[in-house]
Amino acid sequence: xxxxxxxxxxxxxxxxxxxxxxxxxxxxxxxxxxxxxxxxxxxxxxxxxxxxxxxxxxxxxxxxxxxxxxxxxxxxxxxxxxxxxxxxxxxxxxxxxxxxxxxxxxxxxxxxxxxxxxxxxxxxxxxxxxxxxxxxxxxxxxxxxxxxxxxxxxxxxxxxxxxxxxxxxxxxxxxxxxxxxxxxxxxxxxxxxxxxxxxxxxxxxxxxxxxxxxxxxxxxxxxxxxxxxxxxxxxxxxxxxxxxxxxxxxxxxxxxxxxxxxxxxxxxxxxxxxxxxxxxxxxxxxxxxxxxxxxxxxxxxxxxxxxxxxxxxxxxxxxxxxxxxxxxxxxxxxxxxxxxxxxxxxxxxxxxxx
Numbered sequence: 001x002x003x004x005x006x007x008x009x010x011x012x013x014x015x016x017x018x019x020x021x022x023x024x025x026x027x028x029x030x031x032x033x034x035x036x037x038x039x040x041x042x043x044x045x046x047x048x049x050x051x052x053x054x055x056x057x058x059x060x061x062x063x064x065x066x067x068x069x070x071x072x073x074x075x076x077x078x079x080x081x082x083x084x085x086x087x088x089x090x091x092x093x094x095x096x097x098x099x100x101x102x103x104x105x106x107x108x109x110x111x112x113x114x115x116x117x118x119x120x121x122x123x124x125x126x127x128x129x130x131x132x133x134x135x136x137x138x139x140x141x142x143x144x145x146x147x148x149x150x151x152x153x154x155x156x157x158x159x160x161x162x163x164x165x166x167x168x169x170x171x172x173x174x175x176x177x178x179x180x181x182x183x184x185x186x187x188x189x190x191x192x193x194x195x196x197x198x199x200x201x202x203x204x205x206x207x208x209x210x211x212x213x214x215x216x217x218x219x220x221x222x223x224x225x226x227x228x229x230x231x232x233x234x235x236x237x238x239x240x241x242x243x244x245x246x247x248x249x250x251x252x253x254x255x256x257x258x259x260x261x262x263x264x265x266x267x268x269x270x271x272x273x274x275x276x277x278x279x280x281x282x283x284x285x286x287x288x289x290x291x292x293x294x295x296x297x298x299x300x301x302x303x304x305x306x307x308x309x310x311x312x313x314x315x316x317x318x319x320x321x322x323x324x325x326x327x328x329x330x331x332x333x334x335x336x337x338x339x340x341x342x343x344x345x346x347x348x349x350x351x352x353x354x
Contacts, residue, residue: 038079040071042125046134047104054134055327057141062109064093066121066132074103075123081105082122090117090138111138114328137320137327145354146176148282148305148335152218154184155199165207178282179207180251182218186243190232191220193239204246214248216280221265223256230267237272249280252301257289265293265300282335284308288323294333303335310340311350 048065049056056062064083068075079100083093091111098105109119115138122131147168153160168177181204186195204215217240222228233252240247250272255265265283272279283293283301286308293300306326307317314336319326326334336354341347 037124037126038070038076039126040128042075042123042128042130043069044081044121044123044130045132046119046121049134049136051134055137055139056111058111058114058138059141060110062111062136064107064109064119064121064134066098066105066123067103068100068105068123068130069103070125075100077101079105079123083107084120084122085109086118086120087113089113090115093119109136111136114138114140116324116327137324139327140330142331144176145351146178146332148337149177149179150182150218150337151179152182155197155203157199159199159203161203161207165203168207168213169210173210174212176212176214178214178216178248178280180216180218180282181244181247191228191236193236193243196243201244204244208246208248214280215246216249216251216282217244217247218251218253221252221254221256221268223254223261225256230264230271233268234271237268237275241275248278249282249302252281252283255283255285255289255293255300255304257285257287257293259290259292262290262292262298262300266298269300284337286337288319288326291323291325294325294329303333305335305337307336307338309338311338311342311346314338314350315353 045067046064047067048063066081066083068079068081070076070079077100080097081100083096083098085091085093090113091109093107093109095107098107105121105123111117117136117138119134119136120131121134122129124130149164151161151164155161164179168175181200183193183197183200185197187193207213208215219233219236219240220228221233237250240250252265252268256262269281272281280303281301282303282305284305285293286305288306289300289304292298294304306319306323307314317336338347338350341350
């Protein structure tokens with residue numbers, strides 16, 4: 001097949017005509033005009049995640065869904081919603097300007113930092129602007145739970161220690177268990193250990209034979225009131241170490257919660273860590289203390305007991321809004337002592353909410 005050649009001027013004329021036509025239409029790369037904002041009263045509100053589900057793991061995907069209405073009905077499909085974050089660097093959102101489908105704009109958030117962040121959604125009509133905010137708390141990915149046991153019972157071959165050792169070794173060998181010892185003998189009225197309880201020493205040795213088992217000693221601090229001084233408590237700690245050298249740390253009971261008492265506990269904490277950096281310090285204020293108790297520069301304990309009470313009260317515990325600082329700490333830095341469950345099943349149900 002052959003093509004017949006045409007005079008050059010005909011081709012040039014055709015190109016000139018085409019160029020003129022494109023110029024008259026604004027060029028060949030004109031974009032489709034953007035859809036104008038819908039008219040009417042507009043509203044926007046987050047529907048996911050729910051306000052009761054505002055705690056999420058670091059880096060985990062969080063679906064963001066915003067409902068947009070115009071005059072009480074679904075906004076037209078394609079209505080844009082602008083999403084922003086505060087702090088802006090706390091997470092990524094994709095897309096940042098989703099459009100609605102059946103009244104819902106969808107995006108995904110992935111957090112980069114721990115703590116509180118605020119997501120904002122904004123949508124506009126031709127006459128109105130609407131927005132909504134959602135507060136989220138980002139925590140470290142939870143570690144496996146362990147068990148903290150107030151083992152305040154006498155030692156011996158027929159004591160509850162036998163059940164504790166057996167259950168933790170045989171029934172649940174993979175669960176980390178920390179037992180708090182409080183000797184019934186060999187302790188004077190000031191809490192100073194004056195002699196070792198041979199049976200307790202044996203029980204401690206048997207219990208800690210498992211790598212994930214620890215034993216820590218009970219010390220009453222009387223809320224840092226001064227009734228028992230820092231020097232008194234240091235003397236108690238020294239006496240424990242003298243008679244029970246295999247201890248893994250200390251349980252500071254009746255811990256205060258206010259900023260004025262915090263230096264008292266920081267002093268004790270520093271002292272224990274000076275004796276052995278591997279010693280674990282668990283403090284028991286029984287509620288949420290001031291955040292300074294958990295801050296690195298003013299640490300009062302490695303682990304804080306932020307609840308002590310029965311299972312009914314435990315169901316109502318909530319660090320929001322006054323103690324949300326706990327979300328920036330690992331779950332291993334927090335403990336709760338729950339008691340008086342009516343049945344074993346009731347206690348198991350309570351643990352599911354931990």
